[in-house]
Amino acid sequence: MARINCLKMETPKKVDEIFVLLKESRVEEAFNYIKSDKLTKIDCVDDHGTTPLQYAAFRGHEDICRLLISKGADVNAKTQDQGYSALMFAAIANKVNIVSLLLDNNADTEYTNVIGRTAAQMASFVNSNESVNIINSYISKESLEYYTECHSIDEKEPKLPRGECVDELHKLLINSSNYSPCRIIKCIKLSKNNTLMNNAEKIIRTLNAFSIKAWKNDSQDCPNDILSFKLHYYKYLFEYLLGQKSRLNKKLESSDASSDEISQKLFELCLKQLVSEEEISLDGEKFKHRVFEEKFLRESIRQHPYKEQSALTKQMVTILAKAPIGGYPSALHVINSCLNGQRFNEFFDSSEKGEKKILECATCYSKNANAKICTHCKKVAYCDQFCQKVHWSIHKEIKA
Numbered sequence: 001m002a003r004i005n006c007l008k009m010e011t012p013k014k015v016d017e018i019f020v021l022l023k024e025s026r027v028e029e030a031f032n033y034i035k036s037d038k039l040t041k042i043d044c045v046d047d048h049g050t051t052p053l054q055y056a057a058f059r060g061h062e063d064i065c066r067l068l069i070s071k072g073a074d075v076n077a078k079t080q081d082q083g084y085s086a087l088m089f090a091a092i093a094n095k096v097n098i099v100s101l102l103l104d105n106n107a108d109t110e111y112t113n114v115i116g117r118t119a120a121q122m123a124s125f126v127n128s129n130e131s132v133n134i135i136n137s138y139i140s141k142e143s144l145e146y147y148t149e150c151h152s153i154d155e156k157e158p159k160l161p162r163g164e165c166v167d168e169l170h171k172l173l174i175n176s177s178n179y180s181p182c183r184i185i186k187c188i189k190l191s192k193n194n195t196l197m198n199n200a201e202k203i204i205r206t207l208n209a210f211s212i213k214a215w216k217n218d219s220q221d222c223p224n225d226i227l228s229f230k231l232h233y234y235k236y237l238f239e240y241l242l243g244q245k246s247r248l249n250k251k252l253e254s255s256d257a258s259s260d261e262i263s264q265k266l267f268e269l270c271l272k273q274l275v276s277e278e279e280i281s282l283d284g285e286k287f288k289h290r291v292f293e294e295k296f297l298r299e300s301i302r303q304h305p306y307k308e309q310s311a312l313t314k315q316m317v318t319i320l321a322k323a324p325i326g327g328y329p330s331a332l333h334v335i336n337s338c339l340n341g342q343r344f345n346e347f348f349d350s351s352e353k354g355e356k357k358i359l360e361c362a363t364c365y366s367k368n369a370n371a372k373i374c375t376h377c378k379k380v381a382y383c384d385q386f387c388q389k390v391h392w393s394i395h396k397e398i399k400a
Contacts, residue, residue: 016040027061039052053073085107085111092126103174123135165195169203171191178336178365207232208235211231225311298331362381362391364383
């Protein structure tokens with residue numbers, strides 16, 4: 001109960017009016033008050049040292065948090081009398097969107113409060129498991145920049161190039177609520193100047209070293225198996241692309257295909273392979289299923305180097321051992337659930353009156369309120385033309 005008491009406010013006269021508005025849940029008034037620059041200071045505090053951003057994070061006012069950050073609020077303010085940060089307040093209340101927002105704005109995940117606990121540890125104590133998973137799997141740009149320098153006399157060059165490669169890799173790794181291989185490969189393809197694929201070998205070495213470091217997790221008492229598996233999973237996808245590229249290069253070595261043309265064929269080949277369907281039989285019923293993708297994802301779990309020690313990997317293996325290919329849950333559902341907590345247990349296809357239906361892309365499984373339904377069959381949706389084109393070879397047979 002102490003976590004709630006620390007936000008209890010007496011609202012004396014000297015405290016900024018913003019705390020009255022937030023305490024009374026007058027959200028629109030609070031938003032306009034901040035927008036109109038009426039705050040005495042962007043990081044003004046109440047009697048307990050709590051800032052407006054910390055209070056809004058605990059209450060789940062995402063728009064107010066975004067506004068405060070845009071106006072320069074200190075994401076890592078340490079004024080609260082129990083040493084709570086905005087990230088701690090959001091994580092304890094399990095406000096996952098705000099947790100992600102704060103992380104994207106460089107919230108310190110290692111900072112500890114007066115009892116020596118991090119945001120993830122505080123969230124774990126109150127069973128805010130989704131917030132714990134988001135924090136533990138978050139990757140800062142600084143952690144990637146570590147690999148742009150040599151750290152031993154045996155290293156002749158850094159594992160990762162500076163600049164654009166770090167930027168694009170960081171963008172790929174933090175945009176990860178959906179671990180569909182099609183979605184990730186699509187993001188790799190669309191990276192600026194094809195920098196991710198051009199540096200695939202270096203990225204594989206970096207992800208491998210980073211995954212090992214996350215497992216050892218010297219700053220904590222136990223391995224960060226969520227982050228370790230996540231990095232391994234991305235490494236596995238890059239290895240798949242690199243392997244397919246090597247085979248494609250041998251096949252086309254006598255042709256005049258340019259590197260750009262080979263790259264285009266590579267992504268087309270891999271995505272087509274992942275969305276391909278085979279007819280299977282389960283419980284006396286025959287239907288088509290993405291068998292290659294399912295086996296591919298199960299193999300990614302089996303190849304985790306710490307599968308015997310990792311509680312997370314053991315959990316995934318145990319669940320999938322009871323689920324036949326084509327049955328429930330799929331490997332993608334298990335990976336998403338384990339890396340994102342309860343997020344993927346929600347049902348997005350809501351039919352509540354007045355709510356906008358959120359559809360799932362038939363190619364990459366992304367949830368998107370702006371997805372477009374196929375005008376012919378009215379049964380499947382795509383998040384963009386890229387995904388529609390990838391899935392067309394499969395979908396045209398269904399429509400026929």
